[in-house]
Amino acid sequence: MMKFGLILAAAMAVSSSAMADGGWSAKLMAPTKQAEVDAGGVIWTCKDAVCTTLSDVSDVDPPAACEGLTREVGAVASFGAMPADKLAKCNRVAKHA
Numbered sequence: 001m002m003k004f005g006l007i008l009a010a011a012m013a014v015s016s017s018a019m020a021d022g023g024w025s026a027k028l029m030a031p032t033k034q035a036e037v038d039a040g041g042v043i044w045t046c047k048d049a050v051c052t053t054l055s056d057v058s059d060v061d062p063p064a065a066c067e068g069l070t071r072e073v074g075a076v077a078s079f080g081a082m083p084a085d086k087l088a089k090c091n092r093v094a095k096h097a
Helices: 002-022 062-073 084-091
Strands: 025-028 036-039 042-047 050-053 076-079
Touching (some): 050 062, 062 076, 076 084
Antiparallel strands (some): 025 050, 025 076, 036 042, 042 050
16 A cells, blocks of 8 residues: 555656646637636647646646646646546636636
8 A cells, every 4th residue: 555655646746746847738618619718827839638747837737727728728637647626626716608
């Protein structure tokens, strides 16, 4: 059981690090027609139902960035490795079609 816990902790650390260093990717609940989105200073490129960051996100709070994106393009199905409870909070501010 201890081994599983260590593997899980390592996977979460790698995921968080990749999210901070390499930008973010979000899967939308529905496709967007917007090719590029400026959401609170974070520049996203979107195709169909997937958006990825173009700008440096090293100093950006992931929940705030998620909320900014959902205000522009609608609810997200996933946002990097964001846990379900934070994802639900993010989607509360989503733009409604």
